[in-house]
Amino acid sequence: MKTQVATIRQMTVKSVVTRFAPSPTGALHIGVRTALFNWAYARQHQGQFIVRLEDTDQARSSIESARRIIAELRWLEVDWDQGPRCVENWRDALAKDFDPMADQVGNCGPYCQSQRLQIYEQYLDQLLTSGHAYHDDGAIRFRMDQDVKFDDTVYGHIEVKAKELEDFVIRKADGFPTYHLAVVVDDALMAVTHVIRGQEHLTNTTKHVALQDALGFDRPTFVHTPSVLNADGSKMSKRDKAKVARKALKEHCPEEEELMAWAITESAIVPQELLAFYRKKNDSADIAQILAHPQWLDLMLPEIDVADFRHSGYLSQTLVNYMVLLGWNPGGDIERFDREFLIERFSLDRINKSNAKFDRKKLLAFNQESIAGLEHDDFKDRLRVFKDQELSDDLREQFGSIFSDDQRLTLFAQAYHRRASTLKDPFELGSFLTVDGPPLEYDQKAVEKVLNHKKGQGYGVLEEIHKVLKEVGDDQWNAEELESLLKNVSDDLQLSMRFVAQPLRVAISGSTVSPPIGITLEIVGREIALRCIEVCQHLQPG
């Protein structure tokens, strides 16, 4: 009996099919949030999740961009059932021999619209014949002469009067369908049941519904999600990088003449393009990226693309967690969770209506918490991977010696585990550990405060420390032992520990900030530590 009911259900209830349909015209940015929603929903219902490339814009679509999008989805550990092959490792998607437009899986393909032109023709004919569409100046337009009503799961009932609607192009003069026609046809042919997408499509949905009705397609369930905005309320987009870069550029070259002179001497960007960028003629993220390079303006560009966050040392798990929280939450004060929880608890009726601002500080706090929660070994492994895959050549080189010595690496990871908000932090905070000698420079304020202060008391302490450390054998040179020896020094001198640790810290790191002094000494090593102290003594005035 039970099986019978199950069978009937299977026959009558359509299984869930969702899709993420990016256009391969750039990097994958915050828009992935809807991919996450679609993915989670399909997984929750044991349905199908499709990735489809909407490359109807011939001028802007590119295979590189498609590869990058797929790579980032995989980095986020999103997988799919139909579409370009779901590569095992995100880096595989970047391989030059991977062609997302050709290497595809599924029975409803092809999964990129440039290869579905004949399919659209068929429906175009149907609309022309039935009088729903007409030729107009080389293009084909769809007639919008009916009131449109539809229901959205998040925004409720939407109704627009025919007089507010205008006929719209469904086939461009170049023979390609527009997005509107392609989405409708593809969603129908791919049996998509739930269309979860950004709110910017809410008004467009009137067009889609009209097309579906004219074509005799079933309407999918529409689920529009609120937008994600910047802190200033503007829509979060790739333009933001250009904004930051342009601002810096204008400060660097207030006049266009200077700009041109500068551009010619630096010459990494075509001067004309740079000028266009300067004049706000374009918002090229690529130009912004070049300008941000240390050789040029050395800027910190805001993270916008998924790749940017990966590059900055965010954990993909954390990014997923945070992004999904923008517009959805599981209720009950829960806000930290993993992918499994998301799949289990995601629900359409808890998606919010109002737009959300992207709060980088909160993301950072989440990331720090995630990192702190990692097992030591896991953190160490991730640092290694991060170093190999994300660091610049210079930095990778710089940290080479620490990473080639597993024992030192363990200490390094241990020293920075609770001090890291991102996987990149240890490489910035700990750069003094890589100089293999005395600090390249000393923070003057630090020198004043902890060494010169009180008639150079700090130098005296350093002398004591040097005496003690000189006697320590290499076999005893470990954090615990060193801490206790320093404690003895502080007792002997009747000074609190800070008056002992701080001068030493300045001698070793050049600043007042470092991991606990014991582990810092251990990582630096006996020989170099002693040399740091000796060199530092020479800073004493007079």
Add this chain to the structure above:
RNA sequence: GACCCCGUCGUCUAGCCUGGUCUAGGACAUCAGGUUUUCAUCCUGAAAACACGGGUUCAAAUCCCGUCGGGGUCGCCA
């Protein structure tokens, strides 16, 4: 401008549908203390919101209307 949508602490939000339990809860950020050899962590505490105005009701953050504010669409971009 027209049309569509939205409006709870600075930010993300819980609560709203099914009015009373909300002197509105949590998180991030902020501020003040405490722990600590610096930094970070950690602990304690504080300040901080129902956009405004009208209704409906014994009772409104919750229902209705208006105003204002924000976002979106109005492309042979998606």
